[in-house]
Amino acid sequence: MITYPTPTAIASSPIQEQIQVAMQAVESAMHEAVNSEVQVLRDASRHILGAGGKRIRPRILMLTYLALGGTDMTYAAAPAAAVELMHTASVVHDDINDHGVLRRGRPSVNAIWGRTFALLTGDFLFTAVYQLMAPYRDLNKLLARAATALVEGETLQADAVKNNIFTREVYARIIALKTAALFQAAGEIGARLAHATEEQAEALSQYSYNVGLAFQIIDDILDITGDESKLGKTAGIDLQQGRGFGAVKDDKNGAAPDDPIESIKRKILKGNRLQEARDQAAALVDMAIAMLDVLPENEAKNELVQIARLVVDRDY
């Protein structure tokens, strides 16, 4: 099974060393950005950042930067940190709306500090994004657009749940807005920081957008197949047996999760659609990888290929 590299494993080649340096710079930038004098904001922000996460968005940004010859890790790390903090802000606010008590294996900010401080911590992370990006002039336009898209996507999702209009078309629109737009900004910002040509910037924008769509589709599949374990079955077995998720749908009353979003994801991705969704994610990743042809051959490009493949070939 392919897993994301861990710090102890990655210092094995020059590119892995570069990535390690890059991602360490991102962590430093994030921690510095949330170093508020207001203790609860600092503590709550550090709590959610300290819980880790895949850091896939800043990793893509740093890799598109490296792949185009960028060398100033500190310069690129601040926008990469901003992208991750934008995602983190939305996660903190999500946990308020969804009453989430666990996040990344830790109690959510909401669970520890309560709703008021979780709301303010999310707001604070938004403003930290803004502060980090402020010196980056026109690149602000890219992240601002993605930030609006993210909130619009979250809102469409909440609206779809409330009004029970969760069609596949609505689902496609939601994931484009709430996930793919921020991935897209990450890839394009990394490219533009490294003075990409318009063609390269556009291609890396498309690469990241498609990786983002695939990432969210797989995330939703994992959410659902993860729930299956509650039914005493493992997802892997169901999938190996070709039953996909369809086997579960009729057990709805017996074992459906009480989260309406989960239940709706089940409807969207039921039956053959689970395999269709996997196929779609795989196709998106293939398209993404094809976009990388604009890049010179180098190790960072290979890493971008690898990340895209990992997105569909992961179990967490």
Next chain:
Amino acid sequence: MITYPTPTAIASSPIQEQIQVAMQAVESAMHEAVNSEVQVLRDASRHILGAGGKRIRPRILMLTYLALGGTDMTYAAAPAAAVELMHTASVVHDDINDHGVLRRGRPSVNAIWGRTFALLTGDFLFTAVYQLMAPYRDLNKLLARAATALVEGETLQADAVKNNIFTREVYARIIALKTAALFQAAGEIGARLAHATEEQAEALSQYSYNVGLAFQIIDDILDITGDESKLGKTAGIDLQQGRGFGAVKDDKNGAAPDDPIESIKRKILKGNRLQEARDQAAALVDMAIAMLDVLPENEAKNELVQIARLVVDRDY
């Protein structure tokens, strides 16, 4: 009684006509910025914007711009709209945390659309701020810093309420962060948009900061004296009689509002302190007006003097 100019009253002199044009441009910029394709975000944003408000922050920005010879209203209107939307975002989130059901005489976003959509509408307004400001390069630094300060101030306030550490020093720090910082950004952004000298920009920054402090002090006094009417007394009579707010403090159990923030403001501003606070606000306004000496003599400068005076001489 002096009141804020109304559209029908202000077209009486060239500067009033300019201000009317300027503030209309701000309204247009705000409405365009919230014109999301996601209906609930558009509706909720328009609802809160349509409820009006004093628009004092964008007015200060437009006036510092005009006072320094700025002429492109559309160019200055977008940052002014961003400043007002930043304030509006915080208001929408405030109403979630305080369970506010009325805002500017209308039901709050929270009351109409519920907590989830109010949270997302506030987030959306933040991102609209970001989008409006993105083309304004280094001015983003000013608004980003103010945005962080605003959230820090709101957090300190919530923390002070929770832990009952609402001293005058804490109060001073809260109003500096949650209110004065955004006023300050407004004045300085207007100045810099008009290519102010460093001395002018700094002076207008200080002007706006002090006006912001005075504005918040008076706002808190009005909140409290407004409550007095519930006790069957009018604030004006109490103040004329020199009793200030001290007369109320012993009636606490009988008629105290259930909002902990209101109750705490009462503690801070009780007794002689009400008059002290009024005096302090008046002194801040005097200092603010003195800062305007850096400006050439013109009608916009006179309007800035007038706004500062209105801040302490108002009843709403």
